[in-house]
Amino acid sequence: MTAKASPADAVPPPRVRLLRDGGRDLLVVEGTWTLHTLAPKNVRRPLLRRLHTEAHHAPWRLSAAELDAAGACFLLTAWSGTLPPDLEGDEDQRALLEHCRNALRGDEAPAPRVSPLEALGTSVLGSGRSLLHALEVLGGFALRTLAVLSGRRRPHLGALSREITATGVRALFIVALVSLLIGIVMSYLIALEMRSYSAYDFLIFVLGVAILRELGPVLAALLVAGRSGSAITAEIGVMRIRGELDALRAMGLDEGGRLIDPKILALVVTLPLLTLWSDFFALAGGLLTASLTLDLPMGHLVDLIPRTVPQSDYWIGIGKAAVFGLVIGIVATTFGLEIEADSQSLGEKTTRSVVTAITTVILLDALAALAFRSVGLP
Amino acid sequence: MSPPPTPILEANGMSVRYGPQWILRDVSFRVEAGECLGLVGASGTGKSALLRHLLALERTAGGRLSLFGRRIDGPDDPALHLLRRRIGILFQGGALFSALDVLENVALPPRALHLPTDWANAMARVALSEAGLDPAVTGHKKPAELSGGMATRAALARAIVLEPELLVLDEPTQGLDPPVARAFVTALRELRHRSSSTVLLVTHDLETLHALADRIAVLGEGKLLTIGTPDEVTRYDHPVVHDYFQGWRSLP
Structure with missing residues (x-):
């Protein structure tokens, strides 16, 4: 009752x-x-x-x-x-x-108190271990890819194609939308200032360099890290919890070649393509806004791009995108493989995967800006 | 205390359907107070589906369901909230919350009634020892650290912590090795001996069935084939039932 x-x-x-x-x-x-x-x-x-x-x-x-x-x-x-x-x-x-x-009766098992120092140590050691795992994943990926390239290993093209669809094709709309809006906003803010100087060449130069060199690859990478990075971590984690990874291994199928490589490779392939896509929409939004606010014909502005923006900026952007794709893929699979058999770990590692991927991407972007400071800029 | 005349659970012409596919048609039976009813059937005969419907987790395709003598209209019946507190469920595989430790898992039902923590924890520890686990040893482990048998026992502890009037066991011995399964069945028998609760047992395991069930309901061919005492059911003349209970007699 x-x-x-x-x-x-x-x-x-x-x-x-x-x-x-x-x-x-x-x-x-x-x-x-x-x-x-x-x-x-x-x-x-x-x-x-x-x-x-x-x-x-x-x-x-x-x-x-x-x-x-x-x-x-x-x-x-x-x-x-x-x-x-x-x-x-x-x-x-x-x-x-x-x-x-x-x-x-028996122990009222006192909850083990963790001192802040111990917590710090655990977290540092954990990060160190993750870094080692990531290197392991990277090494395995590199070795297997070399084996495929030298013809000693068969690539899993079906899996690669599925992953490219998932990480690239399905991201087209969101990348286009975000890039277009950012292009419009940026161009509007710059155009307001440039109108007073009539420095149209300069406007196009700033837009072109900023978008091709920085915004395109970084925007695409951030979106892909949030979209596909989390999905990859969660997918591998759930497969691990349910014993599917062990099943793959026990059947003599290597999870590296079948599961991990296609995901990383797909990101390396799609991120430069998505960057190109993002460049296009951001520039389109930027030029459209510029032509409306400055009353200039669109064709004239488009013609200005190849004359003012160095081509090397474009290639730097595309190159960075490929590296970002590799980083996101390695980070996502590493954290996926670290997930333990409880629901909390799944959420925690997925969060860490996305945060780590985004932080690493931005860090690398800063390093690249330093390294290429003498390339493609006047 | 004399058992009340109303059955604990009554299904009347219940049908189960997933999409266009009929799993079960016109199932009628009662679980009387104090008995242990075993629900058996080959794989895919709809045992688990029927169980989900008997617990009103899903809407039936037809028929009537009564719990504790009260008619249930569907999964969103407002009365279910209170009725479910009188039912303890041991889910297949345990379904322990992996983010909580064992003691927190077992203390969750009393905590949900807003009982103070130390009281709820005391009840959880008693339930754990009833289920054959040492709370001092297992209480602070995470479900992932438990073996299959221990996880099932922890899940049993969670099911019995509020001393439910109806205990529902879904494949309690699945995946346990024979000695562990036997120990688990013994623990269940002792529990039943002490608390005289009503049990609805879904199982594949004839040994478990033999040890616990007072009556047996056999599902097959999309309906309830027969229901009765173990003797009646094994003598029932139907090829499917024959097949299922082959070797039943040779059991200890």
């Missing part, structure tokens, strides 16, 4: 009564001591207080009309896990209390 459904008058409520028995005081536990009679707060609280404060003051007698395990646990928690020294009463109920007390 649930607490609400049980008619209050049908069962004697749980209570503690002071009894004078042959000149001595005796506390009697009586009534129905079950989960459902004890669950309501207004019943539970006063009983708990009384049981707790008077645990050792007087002899206790058990004569509850009904006592279940929940009731016994209630009494025991109130008595701090021990029984009052001279507890009289019903044999069965005493036995139940003893039984429950035995279950409660």
